[in-house]
Amino acid sequence: MPVAMTVDIVGSRRMPDREAAQRALDDAIARVAADLPVAQTPLHPTVGDELQGVYPTLDAALATTLLVQLALPDIVECRFGLGIGPTGLVPSATGDIPDGPAWWAARPAIDHVHALEQRAVPSARTWVIAHQGESDAVHAEARRANAYLLVRDQVVGGMSERARRLTYGRCFGATQRALAAQEGVTQSAVSQLLAASGASAVVEGYRLLVP
Template sequence: MSVTVIADIVGSRSLPDRAAAQRTLDQIIAEVDEDGPRAIQRLTPTVGDEQQALYATTDSALRAILLLQLALPDGVQCRFGVGVGETGEVPAASGAIPEGPGWWAARRAIDEVRALQQRTLPAARTRVVVDAGESSSTHEAAKFANAYALVRDQLIAGMSERARRLTYGRCRGRTQRELAASEDITQSAVSQTLAHSGAAALVVTFIDLAGESE
């Protein structure tokens, strides 16, 4: 079993500079893969505005996605479909093509995120779908993961870009004093921003999800 991730850029066609957005995304993906949970295959562009990745566990995927959401600037947002299931490859002249239930589940997850956004949850960005062939316990765990993801997405949506940067720093173990110096603000300002944005909850869940996954 593998955990697949498909990411796409929200509103990519309306971005004033699509190429610049992709460069920003590529840089952040590299930083997150270096700083956070290592991917089996880091997010890599495929076609259009999509990226695909492989992780060892759902927890690792969710932790990496959290760091990506926090690191992205205001002008660039992504949706994330997480699929749990078997994966494989189909040989092709241009190289192996990812294939299998895990990828199909990630595709369904992306579709579900879009549907949620268009209905009553515009802040939704992350969804987990498990292939029907996986165990009942895996399906049950996905229910909790989706509940967590929806609340997390809503919390991130209410954050300023600075609050997201500070939360990213705290997830990576940086002190408030270090963050204050990097932002050229007081430590008190850092503390207030973190407290008012709900950052502590994200940091605690980021740590809790580490478990045995890394």
């Protein structure tokens, strides 16, 4: 079942350099799309600070959101709303318009993330909602994904920019020695930072999404 993804930038109106943040986001998305080319419709800007894309499965969408979070520098954070359901296009004189139940679910998903962020779970960045017409099994899948995401976002949100870079590299099998050379630090420093940041659990979770 397709998954529609809506993305926006956390605190975009308060950013001192919105253009720099957008460049960083564009670079991160391009990197992820090259390293994990799974999108049906790649993430692309729509209006303001919002982006949209479509993924063939929930696992593909979850893996993509993780990699984007890991690839981003400290100057920009994103929240992600994922909607499970059919997608389609509505013909228009100015070009086809994406529409359908997955998009109807993605919008309240990102709104829910924002609400969580403002209340009890400030680390929340990602949420999944299945369209009401989906089966009980699909709704159960969305609930399980959200349980995972609450913890994953907490771990990733607590990482330093360097820890996120290292974790990204480990997701694609880079050795600690190679990462140490890339960062200009010792292999021991890489090992200690990965262990302290919870990176191993994040990497193992990623590998379950992309077997």
